[in-house]
Amino acid sequence: MTSHEWPLFEVFVRAKRGLNHVHVGSLRAADHEMALHHARDLYTRRNEGVSIWVVRSDAVVASDPAAKESFFEPSGDKAYRHPTHYAIPDSVPHI
Amino acid sequence: MAFDDAYDALTDHEDDARWAYGTGFSDPLAGVPGDLPDGVDREDLAAYCLMLGDDALILSHRLQQWITRAPELEDELALANIGLDLLGQARLLLTRAGAAEGRGRDEDALAMRREVAEFRNVRLAERGDDDFAHLVARLCAFSVWRLELLQQLTGSRDPMLAAIAAKGVKEVTYHRDYAAQWVVRLGDGTGVSRQRMAAAVDALTPVLGELFQPHPVETRLAAEGVAVDPAGLRATFDDIWAYVLTTATLDPAAAPAVTSSTGAPAGGRDGVHGPELGEILDEMQGLARSVPGGAW
Numbered sequence: 001m002t003s004h005e006w007p008l009f010e011v012f013v014r015a016k017r018g019l020n021h022v023h024v025g026s027l028r029a030a031d032h033e034m035a036l037h038h039a040r041d042l043y044t045r046r047n048e049g050v051s052i053w054v055v056r057s058d059a060v061v062a063s064d065p066a067a068k069e070s071f072f073e074p075s076g077d078k079a080y081r082h083p084t085h086y087a088i089p090d091s092v093p094h095i
Numbered sequence: 096m097a098f099d100d101a102y103d104a105l106t107d108h109e110d111d112a113r114w115a116y117g118t119g120f121s122d123p124l125a126g127v128p129g130d131l132p133d134g135v136d137r138e139d140l141a142a143y144c145l146m147l148g149d150d151a152l153i154l155s156h157r158l159q160q161w162i163t164r165a166p167e168l169e170d171e172l173a174l175a176n177i178g179l180d181l182l183g184q185a186r187l188l189l190t191r192a193g194a195a196e197g198r199g200r201d202e203d204a205l206a207m208r209r210e211v212a213e214f215r216n217v218r219l220a221e222r223g224d225d226d227f228a229h230l231v232a233r234l235c236a237f238s239v240w241r242l243e244l245l246q247q248l249t250g251s252r253d254p255m256l257a258a259i260a261a262k263g264v265k266e267v268t269y270h271r272d273y274a275a276q277w278v279v280r281l282g283d284g285t286g287v288s289r290q291r292m293a294a295a296v297d298a299l300t301p302v303l304g305e306l307f308q309p310h311p312v313e314t315r316l317a318a319e320g321v322a323v324d325p326a327g328l329r330a331t332f333d334d335i336w337a338y339v340l341t342t343a344t345l346d347p348a349a350a351p352a353v354t355s356s357t358g359a360p361a362g363g364r365d366g367v368h369g370p371e372l373g374e375i376l377d378e379m380q381g382l383a384r385s386v387p388g389g390a391w
Contacts, residue, residue, distance in 0.1 A: 006167070027169050030280070037273060038169035041176050047120055 009058060011036040013043050014051040017092065020051050029054075117389050123262040124187065124255070132252045135321055140253065141196035142215065142312045143322050145205070146364055147244075148188030149216035152206060153372070154237060155181035157224070166227055174275060177234070180266040187259045190309060205382035211373050212366040219302045221363070221372045225295075228281050228288070232295035235274035239335045242267040242307050243328045252320040275339045282343025293345055306332070310364040 006028040012021040024043045029035035035054040044052065063071055075081070131140065158178035166172035189202040200208075219237055224230040227366035245267060248260035278296075281288040307318070307329045316322030361367040383389070 028167065029169065034280075037173065037276065040269075041173040042169060045172075045176055070195065 006030050007058070009039075009054045010056075010057050010060060011039040011043055012036075012053040013039070013049040014053075016050050021051065025064060026057060032056075104183035106284050114216075115372065124258050127254050127258040129194065129255060131319060132319075133156060135253070135316070135319060137195050137197060139316055139323065141192045143316050144188045144192035144195060144256070146215040146310070146313070148185045148192060148205075149214050150220045150237075150241070151181040151188065153214070153216045153375060154220040154234075155179075155185060156375055157220070157222075157230075161224075161230065174230075177270050177273065179238065180263075184259065184263050184266070187262075191255050191259065204384070207380045210249065211368055211376060214363070214368065214372060214376075216368075216372075217302070217305050218363045218369060219299070219306060221368060221375060223342075223371050225298075226291060227277075228291040228295040229298060231274045231277035231281070231294065232299055232375050235339060236272055236299055236303060236336065238267050238271035239339070240328060240332050242271050243331045243335075244323050244324050244325065247323040247327070250320075251322070256321065278339055279343040282340070282345045289344070292343065296340065296345060305362040305364070308362060308364070313364075 007030075009029055009032075010026050011024050013024045027035065027038045027042055028060045029038050032054060036052060038054045039054055043049065082095055131137065155178045158174050158181070161174045162171060166176055185206070186202050189205040193200045193202065193205055219233065222229075222233060225231065242264065245260040245263045249257050249264065251257040251260065278292060281292040283289070307325050309324055309326050313322050313325060317324040319325075340347045
């Protein structure tokens with residue numbers, strides 16, 4: 001990134017009706033205010049959202065792809081942790 | 096709503112299938128009666144709707160000309176969104192003008208089949224922009240003025256104009272916010288950006304006085320509670336414009352001098368335009384005129 005480029009921000013939008021904020025993409029902006037404006041213009045123009053979060057991408061701490069084995073694979077063989085033995089009613093969506 | 100299913104509160108039963116793409120779209124004019132208000136001159140109402148509709152239509156076209164030319168992708172989309180908002184306002188207002196006029200002209204006929212001298216937009220709307228600073232300064236001044244106008248127009252005796260205004264208030268509030276932030280950012284920015292923004296504000300001065308110059312149509316309709324007298328927008332405009340310029344560390348004295356209400360030269364509201372409007376219409380109307388009745 002050259003010094004003339006605006007910093008990157010990650011955008012999270014909450015859809016209507018109380019569901020959680022979901023990461024929808026990223027954008028460039030000079031500051032947080034501009035990032036909110038841009039997020040509104042880029043990601044909610046089809047009536048998708050009622051709330052927006054923006055966060056500087058360099059403020060996100062991510063897991064290390066090289067640590068995948070120790071981080072994620074130990075849970076792979078523990079099917080007893082999954083609630084697969086419950087019947088979910090048809091009227092419960094988004095699960 | 097049934098309380099035996101908690102998820103009822105979270106989902107939209109009307110069109111849940113399109114959940115991921117946004118739902119709950121609504122028609123802001125639903126249920127608004129289209130009848131003309133009693134005792135209002137049809138030609139006056141048509142002319143007034145053309146004035147406000149042409150302001151939006153012509154500025155929308157100017158904004159569209161920035162597509163592929165904006166300094167950043169994000170701002171290009173912002174300008175396109177604002178242009179679309181204004182185009183939507185223009186469609187409703189031109190449709191209303193056609194209905195009031197009663198000669199069978201629809202929004203397309205009014206937008207695409209009128210000559211320069213028949214357009215009623217203020218000249219601020221048709222100005223070309225030397226750079227991005229000129230654009231955002233112009234958009235800011237236009238939005239400050241139009242927001243105040245639309246807010247007052249929500250009390251119009253014409254229910255259709257009132258509903259169109261109420262829809263526009265939400266849109267133009269955002270336009271004003273977007274443009275004002277850029278005026279402040281560039282004015283209170285680097286030496287170069289400040290110089291360019293100051294030049295952009297200066298360049299606006301000759302076309303701002305016209306915004307507050309009542310046309311006889313506006314005066315007559317304002318007296319009947321249908322239109323807004325633009326002279327009454329002046330005080331609020333000056334306050335907000337001075338506030339934006341001061342925040343941008345620019346000279347608020349750069350705000351335009353008040354034009355005398357008597358003997359003012361004819362302006363955009365009378366169909367007197369600069370050569371730029373002809374260029375806009377050549378581009379905007381070219382396809383519609385070369386393929387009469389074409390549809391896509």
